Amino acid sequence: MRKYSKQTRILVAVDCIIFGFDGERLKVLLIKRGFEPEKDKWSVMGGFVQPDESPSEAASRVLKVLTGLENIYMEQTEVFGNIDRDPIERTISIGYYAFIEINKYKTQITDLYHAEWIDIKEIPQLIFDHNHMIDVALKKLRYKAALHPILFELLPEKFTVPQIQALYEQVYGSELDKRNFSRKLFSTGLLVKLQEKDKSSSKKGAFFYKLNQDSYKDNFEKFLNFIPNPQALLS
Amino acid sequence: MRKYSKQTRILVAVDCIIFGFDGERLKVLLIKRGFEPEKDKWSVMGGFVQPDESPSEAASRVLKVLTGLENIYMEQTEVFGNIDRDPIERTISIGYYAFIEINKYKTQITDLYHAEWIDIKEIPQLIFDHNHMIDVALKKLRYKAALHPILFELLPEKFTVPQIQALYEQVYGSELDKRNFSRKLFSTGLLVKLQEKDKSSSKKGAFFYKLNQDSYKDNFEKFLNFIPNPQALLS
DNA sequence: TCAAAAGTGTTTCGTATACACCCATGT
DNA sequence: ACATGGGTGTATACGAAACACTTTTGA
Numbered sequence A, B: 001m002r003k004y005s006k007q008t009r010i011l012v013a014v015d016c017i018i019f020g021f022d023g024e025r026l027k028v029l030l031i032k033r034g035f036e037p038e039k040d041k042w043s044v045m046g047g048f049v050q051p052d053e054s055p056s057e058a059a060s061r062v063l064k065v066l067t068g069l070e071n072i073y074m075e076q077t078e079v080f081g082n083i084d085r086d087p088i089e090r091t092i093s094i095g096y097y098a099f100i101e102i103n104k105y106k107t108q109i110t111d112l113y114h115a116e117w118i119d120i121k122e123i124p125q126l127i128f129d130h131n132h133m134i135d136v137a138l139k140k141l142r143y144k145a146a147l148h149p150i151l152f153e154l155l156p157e158k159f160t161v162p163q164i165q166a167l168y169e170q171v172y173g174s175e176l177d178k179r180n181f182s183r184k185l186f187s188t189g190l191l192v193k194l195q196e197k198d199k200s201s202s203k204k205g206a207f208f209y210k211l212n213q214d215s216y217k218d219n220f221e222k223f224l225n226f227i228p229n230p231q232a233l234l235s
Numbered sequence C: 001t002c003a004a005a006a007g008t009g010t011t012t013c014g015t016a017t018a019c020a021c022c023c024a025t026g027t
Numbered sequence D: 001a002c003a004t005g006g007g008t009g010t011a012t013a014c015g016a017a018a019c020a021c022t023t024t025t026g027a
Helices: A055-067 A107-113 A130-145 A150-154 A161-172 A178-187 A213-219 A230-234 B055-067 B107-113 B130-145 B150-154 B161-172 B178-187 B213-219 B230-234
Strands: A011-021 A026-032 A045-048 A074-080 A091-101 A115-119 A191-198 A206-211 B011-021 B026-032 B045-048 B074-080 B091-101 B115-119 B191-198 B206-211
Touching (some): A011 A055, A011 A150, A026 A045, A026 A055, A026 A161, A045 A055, A055 A074, A055 A091, A074 A130, A074 B074, A091 A130, A091 A150, A130 A150, A130 A161, A150 A161, A161 A178, A161 A206, B026 B161, B055 B074, B055 B091, B074 B130, B130 B161, B150 B161
Parallel strands (some): A011 A091
Antiparallel strands (some): A026 A115, B011 B045, B074 B091
């Protein structure tokens, strides 16, 4: 068969907004570019989609190269395709966002790309439309996390209730009532209490919990409103 | 400045899933392809992104060429980028979905592309991954419509309560209690009652309503759950 | 007068929210 | 003993859902 001979091919990139949580602050992994264009400026990590990979494979590859991590939850945000968003050459970029447990991230790789965790409140000016990409990812994160238990991806295997609450408070930039929060949390049936306590942040210590993986998967797509029983309907 | 010389450029397309509602059934606008590859097979309408347009501009152009309509609500679904999704040549396609009032669609243009409204329950086998694209768009539509008043885009300027209800019932494939439905509907403050009645579907006649455009815009992003007051937080 | 669709109210129940005190422990 | 953060319970209010009858009018 022949090709679509009269059409223009375009550079396609992926850019990854990588969120992390250190127990106190929500952060994004940014790199200081070691190459042109915009050398030494901050940006999110990205790369071009190669002939032998799908965009999501490209995003996973980029994530792995930067952090050494695989099998991480990633999701598309949206496509950024303005004609002049990259001054060198037209490039259409597919945005992805990922959640990683900040301590799994190996710092030895950091130096290679001059990568750093930057507090979400202190993002510097980035190249191209990368600030906008982060805004979009953050908005999507907030939207999704209000309806689905997605933020657990940011927590270590064992975590405490005060830690989760701090995470939600970071994401939404507001304080939550701990009594109502913990009740809601437990009512999901997602948490399994462990015997061990985290004594690092208080004298009394806070119990560790882990995710009930089965009900986590089962409940991931659940949410409510407008339609009487959307859980049953959205499948 | 020089180009990213070592990278491979890729064909980028947009494909538009166009939803319509005829007062009874939810439908999708499909075309019978008049060109190779897959001539005479059904597909959704799409086109390649041109050098002088962004993907969303391309989607609007495709929609206009097919339906004659402009300024229609469109939104990205996701990117479909498997290496072999188009057997002729690798093409990355950005999915869009649109809602149009079915009667605004001019049938004279239909013939040009052999376009037809197909009931959502009766989608034939389509080329490439187009069936999957429709599934994704439909899922997204259901998700979004459960939280936001998006389905009004499918209705004519004047509509009746039984019509909206029928639309929701089509979208979710389930029956709704009309007492609860109308109460919820009116509580949004989105509707303005008109004097005129629609007598076409009953002897008694049903009152027409129109959208309160101001509160429609104000309320578009509202919804609830998991976080105490997400409306205030998502902005 | 009857059939067919439109329109309207009440009760019940569950969940969201507001709110304040006791517990455990290291210093 | 006390300061610090962890953990728990209750009362109220609001919204969701279940449920059935009356109205209008063309045939």
